[in-house]
Amino acid sequence: MTAKVRFAPSPTGRLHVGNIRTGLINWLFASGQGGVFVLRIDDTDRERSTKDYEDGIEADLTWLGMTWGERYNQSARFAIYDAAVERLKAAGRLYPCYETPEELDLRRKVQLSRGLPPIYDRAGLKLTDEDRARLEAEGRKPHWRFRLEGKRVTWEDLARGHSEVDTASMSDPVLIREDGGYLYTLPSVVDDIEIGITHVIRGEDHVTNTGAQIEIFEALGAVPPAFAHTTLLVGADGLGLSKRIGSLSMLELREQGYEPLAVVSHLARIGTSDPLEPAASIEALAGDFAFGKMAHRAARWDPEDLAKVNAAILHAMPYVEAKQRLAAIDADLGEAFWLAIRQNLTMFRDVVGWAAVVSGAVTPALSDEDRPVVEAALDLLPATVDETTWSAWTGAVKERTGAKGRGLFMPLRRALTGMDHGPDMAAILPLIGRDKAARRLAGETA
RNA sequence: GCGCCCUUCGUCUAUCGGUUAGGACCCCAGAUUUUCAAUCUGGUAAGAGGGGUUCGACUCCCCUAGGGCGUACCA
Numbered sequence: 001m002t003a004k005v006r007f008a009p010s011p012t013g014r015l016h017v018g019n020i021r022t023g024l025i026n027w028l029f030a031s032g033q034g035g036v037f038v039l040r041i042d043d044t045d046r047e048r049s050t051k052d053y054e055d056g057i058e059a060d061l062t063w064l065g066m067t068w069g070e071r072y073n074q075s076a077r078f079a080i081y082d083a084a085v086e087r088l089k090a091a092g093r094l095y096p097c098y099e100t101p102e103e104l105d106l107r108r109k110v111q112l113s114r115g116l117p118p119i120y121d122r123a124g125l126k127l128t129d130e131d132r133a134r135l136e137a138e139g140r141k142p143h144w145r146f147r148l149e150g151k152r153v154t155w156e157d158l159a160r161g162h163s164e165v166d167t168a169s170m171s172d173p174v175l176i177r178e179d180g181g182y183l184y185t186l187p188s189v190v191d192d193i194e195i196g197i198t199h200v201i202r203g204e205d206h207v208t209n210t211g212a213q214i215e216i217f218e219a220l221g222a223v224p225p226a227f228a229h230t231t232l233l234v235g236a237d238g239l240g241l242s243k244r245i246g247s248l249s250m251l252e253l254r255e256q257g258y259e260p261l262a263v264v265s266h267l268a269r270i271g272t273s274d275p276l277e278p279a280a281s282i283e284a285l286a287g288d289f290a291f292g293k294m295a296h297r298a299a300r301w302d303p304e305d306l307a308k309v310n311a312a313i314l315h316a317m318p319y320v321e322a323k324q325r326l327a328a329i330d331a332d333l334g335e336a337f338w339l340a341i342r343q344n345l346t347m348f349r350d351v352v353g354w355a356a357v358v359s360g361a362v363t364p365a366l367s368d369e370d371r372p373v374v375e376a377a378l379d380l381l382p383a384t385v386d387e388t389t390w391s392a393w394t395g396a397v398k399e400r401t402g403a404k405g406r407g408l409f410m411p412l413r414r415a416l417t418g419m420d421h422g423p424d425m426a427a428i429l430p431l432i433g434r435d436k437a438a439r440r441l442a443g444e445t446a
Numbered sequence: 447g448c449g450c451c452c453u454u455c456g457u458c459u460a461u462c463g464g465u466u467a468g469g470a471c472c473c474c475a476g477a478u479u480u481u482c483a484a485u486c487u488g489g490u491a492a493g494a495g496g497g498g499u500u501c502g503a504c505u506c507c508c509c510u511a512g513g514g515c516g517u518a519c520c521a
Contacts, residue, residue: 177519275470297452343484409481421482
């Protein structure tokens with residue numbers, strides 16, 4: 001049986017690092033074995049769902065390279081959920097309740113204060129027809145709960161191993177709200193059955209839900225899929241993902257200039273035993289994927305690590321891959337330029353700064369100690385410069401001034417680039433050109 | 447409050463009763479570059495605390511501490 005997994009975001013916001021990891025793990029798991037990745041838009045909440053967010057989610061997935069084989073909108077599938085509801089009602093597993101949210105909240109608080117578990121007391125189950133008629137005459141409308149069997153539900157979790165949830169220790173879940181709207185649980189289970197999902201892969205915040213959901217699968221006569229609950233992410237401080245990072249959207253990461261492959265490599269490898277290095281492609285990542293490699297403790301999402309992965313990708317990026325993007329910055333930026341400066345990039349946009357060093361205007365920042373070397377260098381600068389110039393030229397400067405090592409090269413670097421770090425000077429000198437080099441050595445802004 | 451999960455170098459992790467406790471990042475050193483960066487090589491560095499079980503515990507059990515998640519008419 002080929003694997004079929006689903007990623008089910010709600011279009012009530014953009015994808016962020018917290019939920020994209022779940023999507024990515026699903027994608028990697030499915031792709032690694034030639035399975036199907038289903039994109040399911042959980043838009044049963046029509047109030048909060050928007051088409052813009054839906055488009056945004058697709059744009060984010062596409063940017064990351066996470067293609068989907070099938071996609072569904074839950075908002076188009078209410079008839080299927082309605083049918084499931086009828087079956088559950090007929091089986092006596094769905095019962096109406098009339099408490100208001102305030103009443104329930106109060107009841108929970110009382111239970112808690114008495115040291116009792118805050119579990120719904122199933123008052124709705126004890127209602128007679130007359131009780132219901134009276135309540136509805138008062139204008140109350142029911143919400144519907146699924147009657148749990150109250151048993152130890154067990155499953156072999158792909159990420160956590162043998163798992164158990166005692167559904168006797170939880171409240172019967174509300175499946176249908178007072179206003180008739182569906183909560184996430186029922187449509188999710190029904191779709192998993194209808195679409196033929198074989199593996200439900202999600203964050204471990206859903207572990208307890210799984211107990212109830214397995215009961216719902218069974219109540220609908222379905223064999224539950226396999227489950228995998230992965231650890232959640234934490235921030236660089238090791239504590240829970242902060243609001244800032246937890247809500248860091250793919251859109252922001254994209255605007256900050258990260259390479260999609262960096263985002264994906266980083267997200268796929270943190271919290272695993274694989275070294276944190278760039279993958280050749282998202283497909284290669286899928287080939288390496290295994291739940292067994294994932295630690296059972298929260299994975300740390302640190303932007304500094306992401307930046308390192310991003311830099312490593314740029315450092316090794318061949319010219320053909322960079323060509324178009326380079327041209328978008330400046331048509332004159334060729335292969336020699338790329339090869340000379342890529343090692344100095346953290347973000348692709350850093351190219352702009354190096355392009356300015358080569359073809360823009362640079363104001364040399366020189367100290368008094370730098371001057372003798374720079375003046376000699378200007379005097380000795382050959383009439384033409386190419387890749388071979390640097391060595392002979394600086395050799396001559398060394399001979400005349402006695403400067404060597406750092407004392408020889410830093411003044412020249414500062415004079416020619418205006419900076420004290422940067423690409424290999426032998427490669428960058430011919431890119432700057434003889435004319436600009438001479439003027440910069442003379443102290444001009446050129 | 448209750449339930450579930452977690453706790454190994456500074457960081458991310460490997461180990462599934464007997465290891466010189468391994469790798470990656472950071473850091474340090476060396477090489478290379480007659481410079482910085484990049485690159486290559488090498489190195490420093492670890493089992494939350496306390497009890498057990500065992501010939502032997504990072505590994506199994508219990509307790510404590512710390513952290514995460516859940517306990518919604520959110521997903």
